[in-house]
Amino acid sequence: MYDFTFHNPTKIIFGADTEHQIGPEIKAAGVARVLLLSGQGSAKKSGLLDRVSASLAKAGVAFVALDGVVSNPVLSHARQGVALAKKEAVAAILAVGGGSVLDEAKAIAVGAATDIDLWEFYTGREVTAALPVFSIMTIAATGSEMNKNSVLTNEATKQKYNIASIHVHPRVSILNPVLTHTVPPDYTAYSAVDAITHVLEGYCTKKTGTRLQDRLVESIVKTVMETTDRILENPNHAEARASFMWAATLALNGLTPAGIGPYSFPNHMIEHSLSALYNIPHGAGLAIVVPAWMRWYHGKNPEQFLRFSQELFGLPTPEAGIKALEDWFRQIKAPVRLGEAGIPAGDIPLISENAHGLARQWGIADLYTPAAIAEILQLAI
Amino acid sequence: MYDFTFHNPTKIIFGADTEHQIGPEIKAAGVARVLLLSGQGSAKKSGLLDRVSASLAKAGVAFVALDGVVSNPVLSHARQGVALAKKEAVAAILAVGGGSVLDEAKAIAVGAATDIDLWEFYTGREVTAALPVFSIMTIAATGSEMNKNSVLTNEATKQKYNIASIHVHPRVSILNPVLTHTVPPDYTAYSAVDAITHVLEGYCTKKTGTRLQDRLVESIVKTVMETTDRILENPNHAEARASFMWAATLALNGLTPAGIGPYSFPNHMIEHSLSALYNIPHGAGLAIVVPAWMRWYHGKNPEQFLRFSQELFGLPTPEAGIKALEDWFRQIKAPVRLGEAGIPAGDIPLISENAHGLARQWGIADLYTPAAIAEILQLAI
Numbered sequence: 001m002y003d004f005t006f007h008n009p010t011k012i013i014f015g016a017d018t019e020h021q022i023g024p025e026i027k028a029a030g031v032a033r034v035l036l037l038s039g040q041g042s043a044k045k046s047g048l049l050d051r052v053s054a055s056l057a058k059a060g061v062a063f064v065a066l067d068g069v070v071s072n073p074v075l076s077h078a079r080q081g082v083a084l085a086k087k088e089a090v091a092a093i094l095a096v097g098g099g100s101v102l103d104e105a106k107a108i109a110v111g112a113a114t115d116i117d118l119w120e121f122y123t124g125r126e127v128t129a130a131l132p133v134f135s136i137m138t139i140a141a142t143g144s145e146m147n148k149n150s151v152l153t154n155e156a157t158k159q160k161y162n163i164a165s166i167h168v169h170p171r172v173s174i175l176n177p178v179l180t181h182t183v184p185p186d187y188t189a190y191s192a193v194d195a196i197t198h199v200l201e202g203y204c205t206k207k208t209g210t211r212l213q214d215r216l217v218e219s220i221v222k223t224v225m226e227t228t229d230r231i232l233e234n235p236n237h238a239e240a241r242a243s244f245m246w247a248a249t250l251a252l253n254g255l256t257p258a259g260i261g262p263y264s265f266p267n268h269m270i271e272h273s274l275s276a277l278y279n280i281p282h283g284a285g286l287a288i289v290v291p292a293w294m295r296w297y298h299g300k301n302p303e304q305f306l307r308f309s310q311e312l313f314g315l316p317t318p319e320a321g322i323k324a325l326e327d328w329f330r331q332i333k334a335p336v337r338l339g340e341a342g343i344p345a346g347d348i349p350l351i352s353e354n355a356h357g358l359a360r361q362w363g364i365a366d367l368y369t370p371a372a373i374a375e376i377l378q379l380a381i
Numbered sequence: 382m383y384d385f386t387f388h389n390p391t392k393i394i395f396g397a398d399t400e401h402q403i404g405p406e407i408k409a410a411g412v413a414r415v416l417l418l419s420g421q422g423s424a425k426k427s428g429l430l431d432r433v434s435a436s437l438a439k440a441g442v443a444f445v446a447l448d449g450v451v452s453n454p455v456l457s458h459a460r461q462g463v464a465l466a467k468k469e470a471v472a473a474i475l476a477v478g479g480g481s482v483l484d485e486a487k488a489i490a491v492g493a494a495t496d497i498d499l500w501e502f503y504t505g506r507e508v509t510a511a512l513p514v515f516s517i518m519t520i521a522a523t524g525s526e527m528n529k530n531s532v533l534t535n536e537a538t539k540q541k542y543n544i545a546s547i548h549v550h551p552r553v554s555i556l557n558p559v560l561t562h563t564v565p566p567d568y569t570a571y572s573a574v575d576a577i578t579h580v581l582e583g584y585c586t587k588k589t590g591t592r593l594q595d596r597l598v599e600s601i602v603k604t605v606m607e608t609t610d611r612i613l614e615n616p617n618h619a620e621a622r623a624s625f626m627w628a629a630t631l632a633l634n635g636l637t638p639a640g641i642g643p644y645s646f647p648n649h650m651i652e653h654s655l656s657a658l659y660n661i662p663h664g665a666g667l668a669i670v671v672p673a674w675m676r677w678y679h680g681k682n683p684e685q686f687l688r689f690s691q692e693l694f695g696l697p698t699p700e701a702g703i704k705a706l707e708d709w710f711r712q713i714k715a716p717v718r719l720g721e722a723g724i725p726a727g728d729i730p731l732i733s734e735n736a737h738g739l740a741r742q743w744g745i746a747d748l749y750t751p752a753a754i755a756e757i758l759q760l761a762i
Contacts, residue, residue: 001558001623003396008389014640015384177382211607212624212631215600223593242382243593246640250593255636259395259627 001210002261007166008254010146014175014246019051019136022094023059025172026134031092033062034134035085035112037105039069039097043138048179052096052136064088069097072275072282073104075119075154082111082118085131092132092171099142102135106150106168109133122152124361127165136174139183140245141191141283143198143252145173153276158354160276161361175249177242185232189332190283192228195248196221197286199256202263204297204304210260217256218311223247228332264364267293270373273355280341287334288341291326292379296372298322338380348377382591383642388547389635391527395556395627400432400517403475404440406553407515412473414443415515416466416493418486420450420478424519429560433477433517445469450478453656453663454485456500456535463492463499466512473513473552480523483516487531487549490514503533505742508546517555520564521626522572522664524579524633526554534657539735541657542742556630558623566613570713571664573609576629577602578667580637583644585678585685591641598637599692604628609713645745648674651754654736661722668715669722672707673760677753679703719761729758 013021026034036052043049044067056063066081085093085108093112095105109130111118121127137145144150148169153160183191199217224247230240250256257263267289274285298305298318309321326336335341343351352373359368394402407415417433424430425448437444447462466474466489474493476486490511492499502508518526525531529550534541564572580598605628611621631637638644648670655666679686679699690702707717716722724732733754740749 001395001620001627003399005392005394007392011386011388012639013386014382018384209620210624212600212604212628215603216597219593219596219600222596226592239382239590242640243591246382247593258393259623 001259002208004258006254006258008146008169010170011172012146012175012249013172014177016176016178018174018176019048020055022052022134022136022172022174023055023057023061026056026061026092026094027059029092029132029171031061031132033088033090034092034094035081035088035090035108036063036065037069037081037093037095037097037101037108038065038067039101041067043096046182048136048138049096052094063094064090069101069104071100072153072160072279073100073107075152078104078107078111078118078152081108085112090131092134095133095135096138098137098139099144102133102137102144102170103142103150103152105133105135106130106144106163107152109168110163110165119154121163122154122161127163127167130165130167133168133170134172135170136176138179139187139191140175140177140180140248141194143195143249145170145175146249146253149252151272158276159357160272161358175245177238177245180241180245181236185235186333187281188228188231189334190281190287191248192224192244192283192332193287193290193329193334194283195224195251197267197290198252200290201265201267202257202260204294204301204308205266206260206263206304207301208261213256213258213260214307220247220251220256221312224251225328232332265362266297266364266368269358269362269364269368270351270355270376272358273351274341274343277347277351277354278341278343284335284341287329287336288338288380289376291322291329291336292376294322294325295379296376338377345381348374351377382640383589385639387635387639389527389550391551392553393527393556393630394553395558397557397559399555399557400429401436403433403515403517403553403555404436404438404442407437407442407473407475408440410473410513410552412442412513414469414471415473415475416462416469416471416489417444417446418450418462418474418476418478418482418489419446419448420482422448424477427563429517429519430477433475444475445471450482450485452481453534453541453660454481454488456533459485459488459492459499459533462489466493471512473515476514476516477519479518479520480525483514483518483525483551484523484531484533486514486516487511487525487544488533490549491544491546500535502544503535503542508544508548511546511548514549514551515553516551517557519560520568520572521556521558521561521629522575524576524630526551526556527630527634530633532653539657540738541653542739556626558619558626561622561626562617566616567714568662569609569612570715571662571668572629573605573625573664573713574668574671574710574715575664576605576632578648578671579633581671582646582648583638583641585675585682585689586647587641587644587685588682589642594637594639594641595688601628601632601637602693605632606709613713645743647678647745647749650739650743650745650749651732651736651757653739654732655722655724658728658732658735659722659724665716665722668710668717669719669761670757672703672710672717673757675703675706676760677757719758726762729755732758
């Protein structure tokens with residue numbers, strides 16, 4: 001075990017119909033006016049936005065709405081949100097949607113609390129304040145509902161960068177698993193890959209035998225795989241949708257890395273370039289990167305990859321476990337090769353240079369040189 | 382999965398020498414004067430209290446000290462603490478010690494924020510305010526450092542009752558596992574039994590197949606058993622002490638029961654009577670109660686007890702798993718029969734009546750009649 005600080009103050013309200021509690025929760029936080037942020041229209045079509053608006057109105061919380069957040073949310077739209085938040089003098093941001101909406105809500109919360117341009121924080125400046133953030137999630141995957149992270153893409157520079165700050169930890173996140181029953185099979189699969197990768201990054205790259213944390217990771221991976229299989233058979237499987245949602249939240253809320261010491265996010269680093277350059281779903285990109293990265297990396301941490309294979313798949317070698325994970329990705333119809341996502345192998349040098357930029361920001365550029373990243377991507381052709 | 386709310390705002394600072402951070406943390410919370418609560422003198426002898434005092438002084442936090450908290454903390458001493466806290470107008474309570482010191486600190490925090498007598502809250506009145514609580518733990522077991530619970534014994538009435546309130550959730554808890562290296566073998570064993578029982582109560586009494594939560598419980602139990610064995614071989618095993626401490630914290634911080642629906646704490650209910658009546662260590666009492674209770678109860682939840690045996694011990698029947706757990710309790714030298722703790726079998730009616738009082742408070746008196754509790758205790762003769 002290494003030293004750590006764990007501080008996760010987000011209040012989670014989990015269950016059917018819980019969106020009706022958002023008004024009273026925001027009111028109780030002393031907030032009288034919020035920016036209500038949403039995505040491409042599905043929350044409106046489903047009637048969720050109406051229920052949320054009604055809850056806010058009933059609690060006496062005024063709001064101004066902004067929709068149009070895209071998957072892989074972009075800086076220009078976040079800047080629009082900041083301008084609106086300032087003009088309307090809102091005291092908090094409420095995200096209604098998936099991880100992209102919440103990530104952009106966090107960005108707006110930071111930008112609205114300062115006169116400094118938002119992007120400076122995503123490129124290294126420390127966040128020292130933000131408006132309070134609240135969320136109602138319609139898809140389980142990113143874990144953003146219970147963590148301090150936000151990822152944003154600068155369309156001009158093709159950079160997909162992130163912030164991590166206690167100031168953007170949601171105050172309250174409402175998780176109603178019934179809202180996720182309409183998530184289609186492809187996005188269910190991508191979400192599963194995302195959640196699994198969140199816990200496997202630390203599990204595979206740490207150097208310590210912290211068995212408690214290993215077991216927590218294995219608990220989450222087994223649950224995500226098992227519930228994904230059930231959901232793909234029956235999208236309305238209430239128990240599976242609920243367990244999947246809570247597992248995805250726990251997968252990136254600080255629990256599994258607490259105490260494991262230094263670790264890194266190489267798969268996310270490379271994938272951020274794929275989705276920044278080709279605008280593919282994050283989970284789809286991860287399904288391509290993870291097996292390739294594992295084949296490239298496992299020799300650097302052989303005992304842990306042996307444990308990975310034995311505990312998760314009952315298989316005797318690292319290679320067999322990696323293949324089993326890849327086979328499962330295929331089975332749930334996630335792409336596992338660049339070509340399956342329409343990414344030309346000839347672009348590998350370009351992708352590698354782009355990813356290396358993030359490697360520098362994350363302090364892992366020594367291991368992940370452009371040549372090393374290219375080697376990994378070669379394994380995904 | 383059932384609906385749930387999860388809200389655990391405690392900031393955990395984990396690692397060697399972390400006690401030096403307490404002054405700045407309390408200062409940052411806007412507190413200028415605290416009651417520094419401790420136990421029977423070991424924190425003074427070890428030099429820990431001096432280091433804590435120095436950290437407070439350096440940060441400009443004034444303090445008034447009160448020692449003398451006993452294991453199974455008592456109402457009379459907590460009332461003394463309340464009087465002192467009021468007289469000295471402290472703004473927070475800092476516990477330095479084990480779960481007993483922290484539980485009493487929570488009691489004082491409640492009593493100091495009101496003119497109502499403290500015990501009323503332990504017998505049913507809702508807690509609506511408390512002074513902020515901070516802690517530095519010297520023993521891992523109760524989980525009090527990251528939860529909203531406090532147990533207190535009324536010596537006059539022989540009642541060991543509890544409160545649960547977000548208001549007594551510690552603001553910051555400092556966990557330095559090196560401080561636990563001096564915990565002797567017997568108390569290490571009792572702590573292990575306590576932590577294991579915390580997670581098994583819900584695991585064994587819930588009625589739902591929430592597999593994620595089952596896996597989290599099994600992760601904690603396996604870790605506690607494995608690290609206890611190592612600690613009993615080598616009390617200074619740093620990795621084992623650290624993993625044990627964090628596992629014990631996670632065992633009662635709200636994580637494992639989130640979403641499992643209704644469950645109960647029958648072993649704690651019965652044990653509270655043993656330690657209230659005979660002042661035995663809580664974990665020792667649990668080691669006596671748990672195997673007896675399991676033998677009495679397992680037929681009411683057969684599938685879950687089968688899982689218990691298979692997953693934790695690789696054994697094919699509930700009975701075999703229960704025996705394996707009991708054997709392990711013996712192996713770590715915890716008492717597993719009433720006589721081993723000097724409790725006469727003739728007292729069973731008295732104990733059963735006492736425990737039934739708590740069963741009423743906890744709403745499980747229909748199942749746990751005095752006769753049923755006596756049946757369970759008969760299995761521990």
